[in-house]
Amino acid sequence: MAEQTALADIRAEGGGKADSAVVRDALGVGVAVGLSGFAFGVTSAGSGLSVLQTCALSLLVFTGASQFALVGALAAGGGPVAAAAGAFFLGVRNAFYGLRLSQVLALSRVARPFAAQWVIDETTAVSLAQPTRRAARLGFLVTGVSLYVLWNLTTLLGALGAEAIGDTDAWGLDAAGPAVFLALLAPMLKSVTERAVASLAVLLGLGLLPVLPAGVPVLVAALAAPLALFVEGRRGGRARGDAPRP
Template identity: 85%
Template sequence: MEHDVPGATEHDDQAPRTPQKPDSAVVRDALGVGIAVGLSGFAFGVTSAGSGLTVLQTCALSLLVFTGASQFALVGALAGGGNPFTAAAGAFFLGVRNAFYGLRLSQLLALPRAVRPFAAHWVIDETTAVSLAQPTRRAARIGFTVTGLSLYVLWNLTTLLGALGAEAIGDTDAWGLDAAGPAVFLALLAPMLRTTTERAVAAIAVVLGLGLLPVLPAGVPVLVAALAAPAVLYVEGRKGDAKAAAKGDATEDVRPGDTRNDPRSDIQHDTQREDR
């Protein structure tokens, strides 16, 4: 027999809906990231031209590679007198992370097969961060497209301008353009650190990366900082095992038939006295 619950509606049986986000808000956020990071193309253009690459080579890197960290690693190694093949290999391995981004985004975006080869060129840190921050697939697709398009266009435009005007811009460190990309990515990452474990991993990684920067070769502190995740997870696992063991010991202390520590036994004894 069914009973009607006052105030109940037909929507109570439905699963809670995913919160919607206006398309205009997604576009605004995506454009903010694309414009902010795209401006750092000035720094790459200047750095690349300063390392000996021609304007054509510099622009080809932005058009075909389009992953800022790998591009900076390549021209930085060349500027330091490194072997071109070694520099290219280092940039390649640094860009491998985008393949892991692609595995996640392929499930999230679920793009048509004909579009995937073109979308793969835009799988970078910023498009991944914006897409993952969206509540729905539609918003994720909009965020990915707007971020990728605006960043690709502006990055290549500023790369060209930076390469052509390297002498006029001067020292990129003084302008701080090289810090625009990492700063925006950190701003996107910070709200996603919700749990204590996530914050602990981030804090330890920062300490390791900055602390080892003066004593280890370039690139190595970042690899060491990655050890923060397994270290924190190991500690959390040990804490969980300790709690489980303590809980098991407490359970074993209460034996079957032993009512000395059971508050209900006092009630039973009082009832028996009243019956007498």
């Protein structure tokens, strides 16, 4: 019944964005971001992880920011618990993406566990940018497939080529993943509160980097969101209290 309703909604949405345009946009995102898997493969192997461990991270975790955070913390001398915790909290955002995408895509119960692996920044951005459910599903599928295949392929190539490249720090490849993540995030920071959260997180992360163990500054930086929301709530309460009563 739910599937029939979803199909009816798709048919009723006729006249939306052309499939070719959706595929083109989705492939553009998938290819552009997927190529940075090479940087992760090189960085991970240069941090001491084996080729098998590196490829397993991309196959099973498949969220670039968390993967880079994990290997970066390990390379900096952080313990596995702190490194894993930092990667985990970065990946928690995907759960919130899933809540929104579950309404937009309206997939069947059978498909949801498989689609959950592809709920990341890029697939969410492409899906939510579409005007219809059909286009959103197509964008999610094309972005997920192209990015997953290319990311894992380039991860393998990067891990195998790490020895030929030499010192990964000299090439600055460890910064490629965070740079891609920031490039995707920056256009989404439209409100004052969002920009305040991002700025405070950067200040906390960079400021505490020299004094806390590797991986811990990322956890502390996550406190920027509740702090900014608390301040905004206090200001909103004062504004309502100062408003003249009718």
